[in-house]
Amino acid sequence: MAKTILTADDSASMRQMVTFTLKGAGYEVVEAVDGKDGLSMISQSKVDMIITDLNMPNMDGIEMIRNVRTMPQYKFIPIILLTTESQDGKKKEGKAAGATGWITKPFKPEQLLAVVKKVLK
Template structure:
C-alpha cells in the first residue's frame, strides 16, 4: 500500500484514478489543481503523485517544478497523465522534473500496471 496523490481538474478522471487505486489497496488523496496539490503535498508525504498536465489555477508542469524544489519530494515519482501524443509535452514535463507519464486514454489495468511499475 502506498500513499498516492491524484491531481486532475476533471472529476471523472480523478474519480476513476482514485477509485481504481483505492480498489488496489492504496491510500489516495485527491486535488483539483496544481496549487491544491502543493498544499496537500506539504501536509503529507506521498510515495507517488499522478497529475494531469492542463489544469486551471496551476498546471501540472508548474506543479512538478514546484514540487521538485521541496526537499521531501526529490526523487519521489511523479507521473504526468497526458493525452499529448506529441513528445513535446512529455519532454516539457520531464524537464520540469516529472518521472514519467501515462498516456490517456488508459484503462484501470494499465493504470495499475504503471503504478506498480513505478513503485517497484
C-alpha cells in the same frame, strides 16, 4: 503500510476513476483539483507518489512538478504525468521538469496500475 498517492486533476470524473482504480489495488489516495491544491495538500501530509494531469487551472501539471521537486522531501518520489496523444512535446517538457513517466489518455485501469507498479516500490 499502504502507500499514499496524490492525484491532481481538474476533471472530477478522471479523479474518480484514478482513485477507484488505485484504492482497488490497495493504495491510499488523496485528491487535488489543480496544481496549487496539490502542492498545499502534499505540504500538509506526506505522499509516496503523485499522478497529475497536465492542463489544470491555477497551476498546470508541469509547473506543479517543478515546484514539487524543489521540496526536499519530494526530490526523488515518482511523479506520473497524464497527457493526451496530441501533447508529445509536453511529455518531454514534463520529463525535463522532473516527471518520472507518463500515461496517455485514454488509458485502461490496468495500464495505470502497471505504470504505478513500475515506478513505486
